[in-house]
Amino acid sequence: MPARITAFLLHLAASGLIAVLAMLLVFRLWYPAPLHQALGITHIFLLLLLIDVILGPLLTLLTYQVDKKTLVMDLAVIATLQLAALGYGLWTVAQGRPAWIVYNTDRFDVVTVVDIDPRQLHETKPHYRNAPWTGHRWVGATRPDDIEQRNDILFEAALGGSDIAQRPNLYRPLEEMREAIQQRAQPLASLNIFNDSATVQTTLEKWPEATAWVPLMARSQPMVVLLGKDKCEVISIVKLNPW
Structure with a gap:
C-alpha cells in the first residue's frame, strides 16, 4: 500500500476516534x-464534526x-488546524450547553x-454561581418578595x-418548589390532546412510574417533563408536545 494511502487511513482512524470521544462528551x-433535539444542536455539531474528520485526512492525502523536506511541518500544521477547529467547535457547543433546568x-x-444573567452573581448562593460541566442540574426559581x-x-x-x-440569585432547590409543582402538574391523559395517542x-410504557407532567421550554423544540407519584x-x- 502506498505510504500516502497509509498516512491517510491512519489520520482518518485517529480523527474518527477523536470524533467518537467528542460525540460522547456532547451527546x-x-x-x-x-x-x-430540544436545543437544536444535533445537525450543526455533526456537520462540524464531519467536516473536521474528513478535511484533515484529505489534506494529509x-x-x-x-x-x-517539509513533511513534518506540513503534518504539524494540518493537525494544529484540525485540532483548533475542533476545539473552537467544542467551545461553542459548550457555551450553549444546558446548565440549569429551572x-x-x-x-x-x-x-x-x-x-x-451574570449581573447579580455576587448575591447568588455558591453552588449556583458556576454552570456545571458534568451535566445540567434541576432547580427552581422564585420571584423576589420586593415588588419593585x-x-x-x-x-x-x-x-x-x-x-x-435566567437569574441564579433566585434559584432554590427543586424540593422547595414541591407545592407549586404539585398545583401545576397536569394529568397524563391530557397529553393525548396534543399528541397522537399511540405515541x-x-x-409512557417506558416510564410506568410517571403520574403527571409539566411543559419544558427550550430554544428549538418544547417537550414534556414526566413526574413521579x-x-x-x-x-x-x-x-412529546406540551401544547
Missing part, C-alpha cells in the same frame, strides 16, 4: 437525549510525500450557559430580557 454528558411558575425552562424588583424583572422579560429562570402510550420527582424528559 452523553452535555446534551443527553432528548435535550440535543494531498500533501504527504515521504521524501518531502422550574418557573408552571413549566421548566432550559437555561444554557449563555442565557445566564419583581416588576423590574417582569418588564425586562416582556422586552426579551432575563426572566427569573403517548408507547412513551408525588408530582415533584423528575422521571424523564420525553419528546
Whole structure:
C-alpha cells in the first residue's frame, strides 16, 4: 500500500476516534437525549464534526510525500488546524450547553450557559454561581418578595430580557418548589390532546412510574417533563408536545 494511502487511513482512524470521544462528551454528558433535539444542536455539531474528520485526512492525502523536506511541518500544521477547529467547535457547543433546568411558575425552562444573567452573581448562593460541566442540574426559581424588583424583572422579560429562570440569585432547590409543582402538574391523559395517542402510550410504557407532567421550554423544540407519584420527582424528559 502506498505510504500516502497509509498516512491517510491512519489520520482518518485517529480523527474518527477523536470524533467518537467528542460525540460522547456532547451527546452523553452535555446534551443527553432528548435535550440535543430540544436545543437544536444535533445537525450543526455533526456537520462540524464531519467536516473536521474528513478535511484533515484529505489534506494529509494531498500533501504527504515521504521524501518531502517539509513533511513534518506540513503534518504539524494540518493537525494544529484540525485540532483548533475542533476545539473552537467544542467551545461553542459548550457555551450553549444546558446548565440549569429551572422550574418557573408552571413549566421548566432550559437555561444554557449563555442565557445566564451574570449581573447579580455576587448575591447568588455558591453552588449556583458556576454552570456545571458534568451535566445540567434541576432547580427552581422564585420571584423576589420586593415588588419593585419583581416588576423590574417582569418588564425586562416582556422586552426579551432575563426572566427569573435566567437569574441564579433566585434559584432554590427543586424540593422547595414541591407545592407549586404539585398545583401545576397536569394529568397524563391530557397529553393525548396534543399528541397522537399511540405515541403517548408507547412513551409512557417506558416510564410506568410517571403520574403527571409539566411543559419544558427550550430554544428549538418544547417537550414534556414526566413526574413521579408525588408530582415533584423528575422521571424523564420525553419528546412529546406540551401544547
